[in-house]
Amino acid sequence: MTVALAVAPVLLITLVIGLRGVAAMRTTSDFLVASRRVSPLLNSAAVSGEYLSAASFLGVAGLMVRDGVGALWYPVGFTAGYIAMLALVAAPMRRSGALTVPDFAEARLASPSLRRLAAVVVLVIGLLYLVPQFRTAGLVLSVVSGTPYWVGVTIAGAAVSATLALGGMRAATYVQAFQFALKLVLFIVPAVWLLAQVGPDVRGQALEPAEFTHFDSETRVTFRVGATLEVPEGVRVVTPGGETAPVPPGEWTVPAERTVVFAEGSRAPEPRDAAPPGAPGWERPLLDLDDTGHPLLATWAVLMATMLGTMGLPHVIMRFHTSPDGTAARRTAALTVVLLSVFYLFPGIYGALGRVLVPHLYLSGATDSAVVALPAQADAGAAGAVFTGLLTAGAFAAFLATSLGLLLVVAGAISHDLVPGGLRQLRVAVLGAAGVMVLLALPAVGLDASTLVSWGFTVAASTFCPLLVLGIWWSRLTAPGAVAGVTTGLLASCGAFLLSTTGLAVPGWLAILLVQPAPWTVPLAFATMVVVSLFGRPPPWATAAMLRLHLSEHRGFPFADRTFPARDLGHSSWSARRSSAVRRITRRLVR
Structure with missing residues (x-):
């Protein structure tokens, strides 16, 4: 209530x-x-x-x-x-x-x-x-x-x-x-x-981390999704009748929507391939993604x-x-x-x-x-x-x-x-x-929310970040270069995510670059945009487009009375039907 x-x-x-x-x-x-x-x-x-x-x-x-x-x-x-x-x-x-x-x-x-x-x-x-x-x-x-x-x-x-x-x-x-x-x-x-x-x-x-190994009190744990636990000696649960019963050592599969009550003083089981809170290294001020043993690279990748x-x-x-x-x-x-x-x-x-x-x-x-x-x-x-x-x-x-x-x-x-x-x-x-x-x-419900959000950030970093930075600060960027760079960043980041979900056995630092691929997908997208653009030629009005982005609105835009012909903009009949404020702005740039 x-x-x-x-x-x-x-x-x-x-x-x-x-x-x-x-x-x-x-x-x-x-x-x-x-x-x-x-x-x-x-x-x-x-x-x-x-x-x-x-x-x-x-x-x-x-x-x-x-x-x-x-x-x-x-x-x-x-x-x-x-x-x-x-x-x-x-x-x-x-x-x-x-x-x-x-x-x-x-x-x-x-x-x-x-x-x-x-x-x-x-x-x-x-x-x-x-x-x-x-x-x-x-x-x-x-x-x-x-x-x-x-x-x-x-x-x-x-x-x-x-x-x-x-x-x-x-x-x-x-x-x-x-x-x-x-x-x-x-x-x-x-x-x-x-x-x-x-x-x-x-x-x-809280200031002196200790590994979580035992339940200090009777504890109820609800498994919203199924889990596979490794059970050591000494794990005890409370039955529906109120009695305490041991759990046999070994692998224990808990089904979804199951509630387990662990007895006071019971040993804590461990999820497969996961270190318990407070384990050695918990207080280390670096990230170790998936316990790959390369915390510095993982930290830089997340940043x-x-x-x-x-x-x-x-x-x-x-x-x-x-x-x-x-x-x-x-x-x-x-x-x-x-x-x-x-x-x-x-x-x-x-x-x-x-x-x-x-x-x-x-x-x-x-x-x-x-x-x-x-x-x-x-x-x-x-x-x-x-x-x-x-x-x-x-x-x-x-x-x-x-x-x-x-x-x-x-x-x-x-x-x-x-x-x-x-x-x-x-x-x-x-x-x-x-x-x-x-x-x-x-x-x-069984997905890791932090992983999905991190993937969203990585896709944004690999696509829109290069597009915005080069589009704002580099006058030689061309449309083919931008399309190639955004496509490369999108496919590379999403491809890495899909590979990481297949359970593919990848050793050491390569595993980090699959789970968190930003250290290579972002430079790859930038490089693709630059290289493809250098093989082309920016339109004659690119400099004026850059000026509009960097001149203060209060000083006025000196080329506001000049317009592009429609053929120079390359607009299709599909886009010509849109009443876009951006279209009106673009057509007011110099030829």
Whole structure:
């Protein structure tokens, strides 16, 4: 009941703000970029609310419980990406006049094919990023309230799609800004309460890692998906009749939806190919992906994926198009760095306490619910229930805020870039995309949400990061070069992911480059764009296109009275039917 009372206001406020956005919805620009009138402070709060997803609110602490202190490199990469965006992308992207990343691609290089390819990349990133949001919403709600997994997935999908369909980007902006403030409060206050509640003994244990080998008390573990455990001598469970029974040593397969109660003092089993929390190396400040023994390479791989991927995330890029001008976009990026830095001071607290109080979650693969499971372990009474409800409300705010932005760019890719349409078609695309994502999330309970999100960052780093950096800063980029580079990055990153899921035995550092391929897919995409472009010739108006991206709007554009002939733009009859703001801008560049 406490959880329902905490989550319901978040959902209600989200829908109410969506209703208020209906009056301002008249054009595609209103729907996608809120008419470009969002102030830097409001926009930075909305960007932060959108960016702090389940991977940040729950995932970082869960990864720390499972993998160790090195997981804190993830928020370093998340935040560093905005510094790179501030320096390289934010202001020029706003000056481009685009509504979406595919819009920018066609405006810069006059290639409808590149626009369609970029829209496909948006859909891939949206799939990899949205499914984990809905999946974690269902998992968290089931853990804290006992409801079926599908209930949380359906609630999240319905709330997000209704808000966007009603109010578009304007509603999303106010919802995300509100939810950022809510998440910040509901993350910091419980963290302070937990530190005070657990006492000096638990705080001391959190600072001195010890391997999880025994259950300190009778512990109930629910396996949402099946698991194979290695059972040593001394594992004992409590039967439904209340008696204690030993588990035979060896391999133990636990079926899905099975709840096992381990007796007090029982030895802890171990999942196959997984080290228990607090094992030797847990406190090492580097990541060791899949225990390959190359932590430095793994850390650099994650940093490259998260930092460069942030710079290429389409739902983050679209946020800068809502700024009034390039200067406001740059200020938005700077303020976002400050807001994110405050938030990321606290996941380490939850991760360190989670290793002491809820290490058993790693048995069922549910470490990403450690944050919401901690209050009940610290206080079994009313206070624990209240803080569990508050953290669940904050987690749902994280799911909803991020899903709003992702669903918006997916709908834009479908209804603005692939199959051009008006406002009504955008709303239909929102509802249809949400339905598909919910259906995909229902069987995804056994997937690792952090892995899927990491893949989304890697695809963005391998495709949009090279396209944006070279498109903004290199005048010799050509449309064939951009198409070749984006295609290479997309195929290389997705191919590596598919190979990593086949169970292919790859030794040492090669395994890292399959699980996290950013160290080679990003340079490969950059090199492909450069080499192919050097074999071609940029159009004569490329320099003018670059000037538009870098000259301040307030100084005026000296070539605004010159136009391209339609034949120079290479627009097909398909693209000529689109009433695109970018098309009008491009035609005003010099010949």
